[in-house]
Structure formats: structure tokens, C-alpha cells
Amino acid sequence: MKKTGPGRITFRAIKNLFKKPATTSYAGKGKPCVEKKYRGRICYDKTDCINCGLCMRDCPTGALKIINEGTKEDKKLKAVLNVGHCIFCCQCVDSCMKKCLTYSQDIDFATTNKADLTVEL
């Protein structure tokens, strides 16, 4: 049994006084940086999209909507994402057969207006 006593972390605490803090001040100091493989907001490239609807079917929260504004032959596709509902699982990216969907490292969506949460991709 080792000898016990109070104040075992005193030296470590004093040492920390001369070290850089592990935290940084976030408020008003620019954007957060995340890892390269971090799953952020999804991106949509409509050139290859065949409007199969697999992404919408697998989305757990129904946040993603691919809307065809044109006719069946002359497609005018657009993707609408509600980032308030999105849980950033990126299952839609996995489900997409044509690789139209990718994810970015964009994670900062805070807003005071609820309508701003619905974005067109």
C-alpha cells in the first residue's frame, strides 16, 4: 500500500499555471474548426440525380426533401434541407446510388429565426 496524504496534485496544479490552457475562448472568435472527416451539412449535386427518393426514404427525421419542380421528362430538381431536423447521420449520402450527395464540414447554423433553418442546397 502506498503512502496516502492530502494534496497529491499540488505540483501538477502549480505546473499548469505556466502552461497554455486546454480550452479556448469561443465567443466572438471566429468559426469552429472540425476534423476533415466530420459530418456536417450535406451538399447536393443535381447533375446526376435521377430523383429515385432513396435518400428521403432512409432519412430518419425526414429533414431532406428532393423536389421536382419540372415535369417527369424535363426535371428541375432542388433539395431542401431542414437543418433543425437533420441529425447529421449522413445516411442519405450512403443511400445515394448516383453519389449526388456529399457532406461538408459546415456545422454552424445557429440563428434566431426559425425560417432560416430550412435551406435550399
Add this chain to the structure above:
Amino acid sequence: MSENISNNNKIVLPIGPQHPSLDEPGRFDITLEGEKVVNAVVGVGYNHRGLEKVCESKNYIQDLYIIERVCGICSHSHSTAFCMAVEELAGVTVPQRAEYIRVVVAELERLHSHLLWLGVACHEIGFDTMFMYTWRDREKVLDVLATVGGNRVNYGINTIGGVRRDFNETINSEILKTVDSLEEDIKRYLEIAMTETTLISRLKSKGKLSHEDALKYGAVGPVARAAGIAIDIRVTEPYGAYKEIPVNVITDTNEDVYGRTAVRILEMQESINIIRYCINNMPEGTLTVKVPRRIPAGEVIVRVEAPRGEDIHYLRSNGTDIPDRVRVRAPTEANWHGMKHMLKGGNLADVPITIAAIDPCYSCTDRAIVISSEKNTEVMDWRGLRRYGIDWYKKQNIDLTSLKIKEV
């Protein structure tokens, strides 16, 4: 206050639903005689989310992400259990490489969960410096998990039939580097836990749950292992890659909070060994196997060792792409039953650390309950509840009738 103090000088102290020592809403009515706890009433049910019902209305792939969000900390354990259940029903075998990746993530998750617990426990006993240090070191694990999975807590690495992301050389070396630096930290924690007098005096012989009682109340995980019960699903009923990986069960004979702390710290060391073994012996191969969308009818029970203990998933399928019944039994539910026993006889100062020592996860545990007692009870739907609320406030001379709430 008058209703809280009865005639014989007993005070009923409400801890919760909102209290600084609770991470989530839960309620503990502690009856005090001076500083001594003479009785405790454990109340859960403040955090019901209807997860199981939601799962029964969505398809298997959607369910995976809902199941992953049962618990913020042991998310991977829940999703592994669900995946294993679906794979079992579909009758597919997951590639070996995927199994190994699942194990590495599971052990990284155990590291971050135990570090989180250590911090919370230190905070409960007023040792905020250790709390900050452990959480600082936990960031290393979270950074690695973000690189591996793409998120800090809900990694989303599992998919039905395998894993979604592969490991490569850079990730392997990053994991090994993190694990090496964590090993140093863990050694330090162990030394502090064994030598710091104030820490020991707050942990030793608090929240006693003896070997017999642990068996009686059906404790699982570190709580049971601290009482000397060598129960660990990774060893007693190995699943996935654990069939090939050597795992030691860490037990302790202290039967108290101190034992639970020691078990958790030593388990972190064991997790590090497992991670090293997996990285060095990872087989090559594919990541996923094709699983049909419609799962054949049948039912299955899967057990997984989550950081908090044994996690049980029950799944019944009716042949469609939507499950018929999903049941999740989080580890906390098994440990709740001994809580009253652990709290009784202690001091008020021991209550927060005793509650924290089982690493409770309130919202993972809460399911819908219908209380049927002798008294006049009734079951209300949302509208009835709203009407009741308006009537109740009317009696207090507050008129809420004009308030517009969206009808559900």
C-alpha cells in the same frame, strides 16, 4: 417547508427533478434524520421519449439512427446490439474486419465513458480540479472518435451488415498515439485515487452493495464487478470479434464506490490493451455485406457489454421492412433496483456520489408507465392533460384559456 418536516424531526429532502448533482431529471426523496439517510424513494419517469414506439413506425435503417440516440454516451453499444439483432434475423455474417472495427470503436467509447464518469464522480465529491483534468484528457478520445466516425458522440460507424467507414494507416497510428498518451493519464489517475486522502475518505465504504445484495438486486456492469461478481458479456457470452480477443474481467472486493472507481480505472487500461490487440491483428477484407431491406419474420435477443453494464435488445420482425417490436433494456435499469439499498444508512453527503456511482442514464431507462394504485388515478391523453392544466390554474386565479397552443 412545513410539509417537508414531520413531527419526529425527520426532513424529506427532494433531490430532483432539477438538482445540480443530477445530469438529467430524476427524483430522489431522501428522508433525513440529521445528516443520516433513513429512507429513500427512487423515482424515474421524467424523461420518457417514446423511443421504442418511434422505432416501430420506421424502417430498419432509420431505426439504427434512433437507437444510436438512446444514449449519448454508450451510443455505439446500442447500435451494435441493434445491428447484431437485425443481422441475426437476416441470417448474414458480418465481415471480420467490420467486427474488429466495431470492437475498436466500442473500446474507445468505453474509454470516453469511463473518463466522463470519473470527472462526474469527482465533481460530485467537490473535487473540481480532477473533474477538469479528466475531461481535458477525455477530449483526446473524442477527437479520435470524431476522426474515425465523423462525430464526437453519435459516431454512426455501424450500419446493418457491417461498418460505414474504414480504418487506414493514419487513423491506426493516431489511435495508437492517443492510447499511449492516455495510458500515462490513467496511471496517474490510479495513483491519485489510491493516495489522495480526501478522495479516499469520500469514496471508501460509501454506497455499499455486498456480493449477495448485488446478486439479489441483479446489478450489472462495474457495480456488480466491484462487488466481486465476474460478469462481463465480452467474456461470459462473447459476441463479434470478442470471440478471438483476450479480455480480462476486472473485479474488486471493496463492494463500495471506491471499488467501482478502481474497477472503472482498471477497465480503461484493459480497453487500451484490447484496442492495441485489434489494431495489430486487424484482418483485411470488405466492410459490409448486403442485407435485404425486408427482414424475415422472427424474434431475437442480443446482449452487449456497454460501458455501464449489460445492454439487452429484443427485436421481433414480421417480414416487412418495419420492426414489429423493439425493446431496449439499458444497463441503468438493472442497477436502479439496488439504489434504495445503497442510499439507506449513508450520510446526506454520500447521496450524490452514490447515485452517480452506478453511472445512471435516466432517459435511456425511462419507458412509459401506467400507475394503477388503490387511489383514484386516471390515464390522460394530451388534450385531457391540457384541460386539466387550465382548470388547475383557474383555481389559482390565472386564466390560460386565451393561450393558443397548437393542437396535436
Add this chain to the structure above:
Amino acid sequence: MIEFLKILCKLFIFPGFLFLSVYSFLLDFLDRKLYARMQNRVGPPWYQPLADFLKLIGKKTIIPADANAVIFSVMPLVSLAAVTVGFIYLPVLGKEAIFSFSGDFVIVLYLLAIPPLAAFLAGWYSRAVYSTIGATRILTQMFAYEVPLFISVLAPTLIAGTWSITELTGFYAAHPLYIFINLPVAITALISFQCKLERAPFDSPEAETEIVSGALVEYSGRLLAFFKLAHNCELLFVISLFSAIYLPFMTGIIWVDFILYIVKTLFILLLLILMRVTMARIEINNTLNFCWKYLAPVTLGQVILNLLLRGVL
């Protein structure tokens, strides 16, 4: 007239109330900043304590229906007044306090006991279950530290043979070597002061994770602001008292002595922070045990030693 204005200036501006509150805000900031830096955090900016105070002043004050409104609203001021009055007997600028007479030591010790009692009454008359437990814990803790604290503060007076703080400081400043005789009680006094200030590891009266914030749980707005201010001032008061009794090194030049005073207070603050950083909260019954088992015998031994030495010196 000029004399009168001078005294007023001393009482309210320097080194009286204004200096006390401003410097105590600064000490509170240093306390929080160093505490954070030792925990590897960034910590608050320098104006944080003042900002907290001003914000609380602007908030609505709620007095619970069950509470005794008079005691509830008077107690913060009683606490603040006791500390402010006590501070004028302490030497800040040089070795002379603003006021002193031959028995001011006893007055200061009595005033020192008032803030915890005020907190106790405030908690007890809040009529809430957490504050009741907090209030009982305050009294229990007082019972633990009061005797070791009084004896360890009074032991140095036995050698000096005076009951006036100014004279005591003067005596030890003239005989600096005698200070080292009192080293054991200096340590016990430091621990008892920590206990008195209800800082970790002796913070069970306001243990956040057990009884939310103890006796002051029902306080809000302006009343809480004054309690906080009183607590900050109490910290400075206690530190100044400690430096006057146990570290009375003086040069005789008034402004150098003032700088010395600042250095001494910062040093004592650092010791108090270190104690707060490195230990877990001690249970109230263990605090009692510790104070009576270890602190009280040491102080009593010192009293006997000092009595013997007084005959020799």
C-alpha cells in the same frame, strides 16, 4: 474640520470601504482566474466579479412567502457591515490601523464571527429545506473551527503582551525573529480561515451537489449581491488579519509597506487557492474530527509554549 474630513476620507475611501470593496473584487478575480488556470482553463476576464455584482444588483429580488422578510433582507447588510467595521481596525497603510485601542483584538474576533451567523440566520429564516440544512451545517462548522481559530489567533498575543492589533504588529515588526515561533499556529490559522470562509475542501455548508448552495439558496437579486460582496470582503478581511498577525514584516516607509501588504495578501491568497484546488470536499463530520483532533491540540501546545517563552524572553 480638515481632521474630520481626513477621517471620513480614511473611513470611506482609503483604506476604508471603497478600497476594501475594490480590492476584494480584484482578489475575487485573482481567486477565480488562478483557480481556473490551475485547472487548465482560461478563466474569467478581469471585470467579471464587478460585472456579476452589477448584474445581480439589476435583477429582481424575490423574498419567499414563508420567509421572515425583515431578517431575510437585513442579514446581507449585517454581514457586510460587520466586515467593513472590522476592517478599519486592521493595519493596511503602514503599521497603523485607522482606529485602534487596547482591546480591538477582541472586537475584531467578534466581528469575524458575525458573517457566518448572519448567513445562518438568513438560511434559517428562508424556511426552505436546503437552506435549513445549510444553516445547520454552518453552525456545525463554526463549532469545529472557532476554537482552533481563536486560540491560534490569540497565541501570538501572549508573547507580545498586548490585545491591540496595531501594537501587536508593531511588536513583531520590531522583533521579526519571534514570528517564526508562531509558525505552527500560522498553519492552523490558515486552515481554520479556509474553514471559516467555507471554501473547498471545507465547503460542505454550501456544497453545490448536495444542498444546491446551502443557506443562501433562496436569495436573489440585490440581497444576493450584497451577500456576495460581504463574502468577498470577508476574504480580504481574513487575509489582512492573517498578514497583520503572522507576517508583520515592515520597513517603516509607508508606501513600501503598502506594497509589501499587497504582496503579502497575494501570497496568502495563493496558499488559500492551492488548498482549494488540491482537495476534495470533506464531509461535515470529518471536518469536526479534523479540527478537534489535529488543529486544537497544536494550538493548545503553542499556547503552552508561548506562555513558557514569555517567562524566558
